[in-house]
Amino acid sequence: MIQALPSPAAVLERNCEQRSESRYLEQVQGSPDHRIVLFRRGRALVVSGGLAFLEPAGVAGRLPAGTVTVYLGQTIDSGPLPAGTHLVLKVVPDDAGELPWVPAGTFFSGYRDVGDTLGETDAAIFIQAQAVANWHGSHRFCPRCGAPTIPEHAGWMRRCTEDGSEHFPRTDPAAIVAVVGADGRILLASNFAWEPNRYSTVAGFIEAGESAEQGAVREIAEEVGVHLHTTHYAGSQAWPFPRSLMLGFVAYTDDTLAIPDGTEVREARWFSRDELQAAVLSGEAIISRRLSIARALIEHWYGGTILEPGEGPDREDAASVEPGATGHAPAGGRA
Ligand SMILES: [Zn+2]
CATH class of the missing domain: 3.90.79.10 (Nucleoside Triphosphate Pyrophosphohydrolase)
Structure with missing residues (x-):
C-alpha cells in the first residue's frame, strides 16, 4: 500500500541457526567463494555505484589486529555476485592506520554519501553491516560488570569474559x-x-x-x-x-x-x-x-510519485528514475 518502501523480501539469507554453530564462520571463510565487505570508521568500502565485494585472497593476512568478523548472509538473487554467495563483514578497528592494499577504484564512504547511488540490495547490505558494526563498536565491555566482551555466533552475540553473560545487537x-x-x-x-x-x-x-x-x-x-x-x-x-x-x-x-x-x-x-x-x-x-x-x-x-525539478509535469514514469539520478533525468522519458 505504501509506495517505494523496501520490499518485505530479504536480500540475504542470514542463516541464523547455522551461524550460531561454533565452526560455521570458519567453514564459510575456508571457502574461496565467499566475499568480504570491509568497514572502517562507519564507512564501507565501495566502488562507483555499489559495495566493493573483496575476494578473500586479496584480504588474507592484511587485516589489522582487533578486526571484528560478522557473518552477513548468503545472496538470494544473482546480481554482481552469484546467488548463494556468502558475505562476511570485516570491521577494522577505528585506530587502525590506512589500508593501502585495498583495490584501485575502491574507497570508503558513508551511507549518507552513497546511499542514493546504491541499488536496493546493496543498500540493505550496507545498512545491515553498519548497524551491526556500530553495535560491536559500542559494546566492547560488559554492561553488567565492565569486563571485556568477545564476539560469538559469527558476530551476532558478544559474551562477557568474566561472567559469561550474552549480549545481542540492539535495534x-x-x-x-x-x-x-x-x-x-x-x-x-x-x-x-x-x-x-x-x-x-x-x-x-x-x-x-x-x-x-x-x-x-x-x-x-x-x-x-x-x-x-x-x-x-x-x-x-x-x-x-x-x-x-x-x-x-x-x-x-x-x-x-x-x-x-x-x-x-x-x-x-x-x-x-x-x-x-x-x-x-x-x-x-x-x-x-x-x-x-x-x-x-x-x-x-x-x-x-512527486516529481523532482527537471523531471517535468508531463513525465509519466518518474518512479523508474535510478536512485541517484534524481534531478538529472531528462524530462518526459527514461534516462
Ligand atoms: Zn560481565
Missing part, C-alpha cells in the same frame, strides 16, 4: 509520522540542522515502556504542537544511525495550528498536494530522497 525503534489534517493537507517540518527549505516528516525515538503509537503521538505533540487522534502503521525501514528501525505512520489531526518547538524544528508547514508538487518542482521546497521511508509516507499521502 532502536523510532516513529516517523506523516501528519494529515482534516482538510487533507500534510504537515511537514524543517529542522534547524537542515537547509532552510528542506521539509520532511517528523521522527523521534520511542522511549522505554512506550508503544510505537504513543511515541508517535508524543513526538508530534512535542515537535510541531498538534494532537493526533488516529495513527495507522504503514511500514518500516532499517536505518543505520546508529542502528534504528523506523516505524512509519500516517496519522490524523483536527488541529490546524502547528507550533514548531523552536529547538529542533524551525518551521512546520501545511501543504496541499498541488502546493507540495509545485514547491518541489520550483525548488522552493526540498523533500526527502526517494527510497527513504519519509518519501514513501509523503508519496502515499500524495497518491503517486
Whole structure:
C-alpha cells in the first residue's frame, strides 16, 4: 500500500541457526567463494555505484589486529555476485592506520554519501553491516560488570569474559509520522540542522515502556504542537544511525495550528498536494530522497510519485528514475 518502501523480501539469507554453530564462520571463510565487505570508521568500502565485494585472497593476512568478523548472509538473487554467495563483514578497528592494499577504484564512504547511488540490495547490505558494526563498536565491555566482551555466533552475540553473560545487537525503534489534517493537507517540518527549505516528516525515538503509537503521538505533540487522534502503521525501514528501525505512520489531526518547538524544528508547514508538487518542482521546497521511508509516507499521502525539478509535469514514469539520478533525468522519458 505504501509506495517505494523496501520490499518485505530479504536480500540475504542470514542463516541464523547455522551461524550460531561454533565452526560455521570458519567453514564459510575456508571457502574461496565467499566475499568480504570491509568497514572502517562507519564507512564501507565501495566502488562507483555499489559495495566493493573483496575476494578473500586479496584480504588474507592484511587485516589489522582487533578486526571484528560478522557473518552477513548468503545472496538470494544473482546480481554482481552469484546467488548463494556468502558475505562476511570485516570491521577494522577505528585506530587502525590506512589500508593501502585495498583495490584501485575502491574507497570508503558513508551511507549518507552513497546511499542514493546504491541499488536496493546493496543498500540493505550496507545498512545491515553498519548497524551491526556500530553495535560491536559500542559494546566492547560488559554492561553488567565492565569486563571485556568477545564476539560469538559469527558476530551476532558478544559474551562477557568474566561472567559469561550474552549480549545481542540492539535495534532502536523510532516513529516517523506523516501528519494529515482534516482538510487533507500534510504537515511537514524543517529542522534547524537542515537547509532552510528542506521539509520532511517528523521522527523521534520511542522511549522505554512506550508503544510505537504513543511515541508517535508524543513526538508530534512535542515537535510541531498538534494532537493526533488516529495513527495507522504503514511500514518500516532499517536505518543505520546508529542502528534504528523506523516505524512509519500516517496519522490524523483536527488541529490546524502547528507550533514548531523552536529547538529542533524551525518551521512546520501545511501543504496541499498541488502546493507540495509545485514547491518541489520550483525548488522552493526540498523533500526527502526517494527510497527513504519519509518519501514513501509523503508519496502515499500524495497518491503517486512527486516529481523532482527537471523531471517535468508531463513525465509519466518518474518512479523508474535510478536512485541517484534524481534531478538529472531528462524530462518526459527514461534516462
Ligand atoms: Zn560481565
